[in-house]
Amino acid sequence: MPRTGFLLLTLLLAGMALPAQAQMAHGAMDNNAPASGDPASAAPFGPPVTDEHIYYHLLFDQLEGRFGADAAFRWQGQAWAGTDENRVRLRSEGFVSRGEVDDGQQELFYSRAISTFFDAQIGARYDLDSKPGRGWGAIGIEGLAPLFFHVSATGYISGEGRLAAKLEGSYDLLLTQRLILQPQAEMNFYSLSDPARGIGSGLSELDAGLRLRYEITRKIAPYVGVSYTGLYGGTGDFARAAGAPANEVRFVIGLRTWL
């Protein structure tokens, strides 16, 4: 567990340091922009605007306690750094319950804007938690589907030829300007079972939630809601064998926040 925590922290810090460094480099470039000396160029004395500026954000959609038959802490978030077109994106999610980290999926992508509303991403995922780790290559898309559904779909392949897929979707329903109801769902699929990680083949898991948040500010939004976690097929069997429920509805309380 300490090792896992350390690794997680390292990954997070790496994700945050990257944009900071990039920004410093960018700032230095601005101040020292030399005259190109080419009077036929659009800007002989350097760029007049910062349209290639590197921005970065860290966002936690879920940072919550789940309370039902048993309690768990859940996080799901992402960080990105980059320009309008090209970004480095880090996604992280997992559970902590009874001192064990579970379902810890850490992903690092290069993300590129490919259409008006969608980014293509390519990178890697590492399942990093209290169970044996697994590494995957990852490729997917993320964006805004018609009717304002936030969706992402990612496919994975491991060194041993295992395949996996993750589908996510959410929708923000504005009850008022600050009171927002968000249905959300995530599904994980695996081509082969992985008993060491308690995973069966096929649709392994559905994690869905309905969260009602209040945006005190855009960046600070406490919420309450319910979550449903369903473990299916072999995954469900593994859970039941371990004495854990395969279907759980829990009350959640948490904070959606971003920087």
Add this chain to the structure above:
Amino acid sequence: MKDTASNPGPRLGRRRFVEGLALTAGLASVGASRGHAADYAPGPTTLTGDRFDLVVASTAVNFTGRARTATTVNGSVPAPILRFREGDTVTLNVTNRLSEPTSIHWHGLILPNAMDGVPGLTFRGIMPGQTFAYRFPIRQAGTYWYHSHSGMQEQTGLYGPLILEPRRPEPYSYQRDYVVMLSDWTDDDPMTVVSNLKQQSDYYNYGQRTLGTFIKDARRDGLGATIDDRMMWGQMRMSPTDLMDVSGATYTFLMNGRPPAANWTGLFRRGERVRLRFINGSSMSTFDIRIPGLAMTVVQADGSDVEPIEIEEFRIGVAETYDVIVTPMQDAYTIFAQAMDRSGYARGTLCVREGLAAPIPPLDPRPQLSMVDMGMGGMDHAMSGSGHAGHDAGGAKSAPAMDMSHMDMSHMSPEELKQHMAMMAAAAPVAPSSDTVPTSNADGIDPASLAGQPSVDNVAMQTRDRLGEAGIGLDGNGRRTLTYRDLRALHPVPSSAPPTRALEFHLTGNMQRYMWGFDGRKFSQAGPIRVARGERIRFVLINDTMMEHPIHLHGYLFELENGQGDRLPLKHTIRVKPAERLSFVFTADMPGHWAFHCHLLFHMDAGMFRTILVS
């Protein structure tokens, strides 16, 4: 100041519009330089002559109750009013006491390119500790302004009025002369504001459609129509409430550097003619201005004389100026400048003695964009006609947006609509001009290729002439409002030869990604637009986005082709409405690198900027 708290309107209930302090430290510097307390000051100090020493520095201010740092000229926000005389050659020594480069651009002035003050294009900027001597002849008269062209300094306070006194007597008389400079102030770092928009483009929009507005609309229009409407906007992934990117949620709107609670005041004696020089020195805010109970006679637009026209209200885009003359007969009037998205206002008072105030009107209802703004208006016409899928040529008077029900499309399913749009996009070639001037896209692109690009969320299928419209939220509000078509130059334009060439620019953007550009490209992705020296040229602007963009051309006053024959009004900045197609003409007689950009600061910085290279 309880007035706004009691304003009606459920959409305003969540507003966090900051009215600011009654006595602001931001003005203390102005007050101090005038040698008395800061509880009353009729705007910034005025400097006259032909030699000016200006010091750009960081100065502590407090507009909202929180101490912040502004970028100031000689210690004040706005910067001092500079009065030049037509025919003089002025020298301005600008010293930079900031820790970053600065610059000053003389907005709307016709001057040598090297004096235009655009870092990157005309010089490197003024480095910290350095002094740059601007020196140029004054070739015009009227109301203009100046501001930084470096980074975000315009947002943090570096803007000030310019008054160019004419050599010859003016064709109108007045006894009082006040500058009314509007601006927007945020306590946040402007780069944080931009960054927030990159993550969540509706960050500052607290006037969005909700479950409540859905129920209200369903009661009014029927459930089916309301669902269709939501489906339509949802298909496009756009919001009809997207009027201003940054709102009163973070902005405090200032009049001559004073928040509403501090009530900037201009004095008069009953029956006097008072000239008000309105300047919108905002970074991102469009205002609708009126003085309840007082008609205004517009005599100048962007510094150039126009035939006097009496109105009750006008819209002023970022960087525009309008001079009006009023003849107040009562004791006190409110100058009311509400933000276009009705998220707040700037306010001041005209009165016969200090300390008076008139009622502050409630904010108008918040308007919403329609399908017309998306470039889908007049669809029935486009659908029935086969060869008219392109764009209206200039001249046709179009119906105001308000009259075009946003339910035009309600009979079409999203799928039908999508097909139809694809068909329309394919059928809409480069817009024909109203004459035979050869027209080409400024960036050499095929506009049909714009759809679907990451930088483009909409391509208007049906553009129209909207110069006869006052704008969203104004048309049909019961007041006499100014339109661009009303502007008629007082004197014939010196050179009214037809242009030999036309360049077409699509104003493009993707609100979700907060990307802005021309022809789908940012500044860094495009080269200069080359124009031959002496060439008489037409620029055609086509707004594919859902927002109004105040487009500014440096170094020239252009003739807006608004149908006024040989009296086309001269402008330096023109607001282009959503789905509008308009054009202007100018003679490129000044060589150099001239900036051409959207004057919404964050759009400009995002790359909605081109260099016009005249050589």
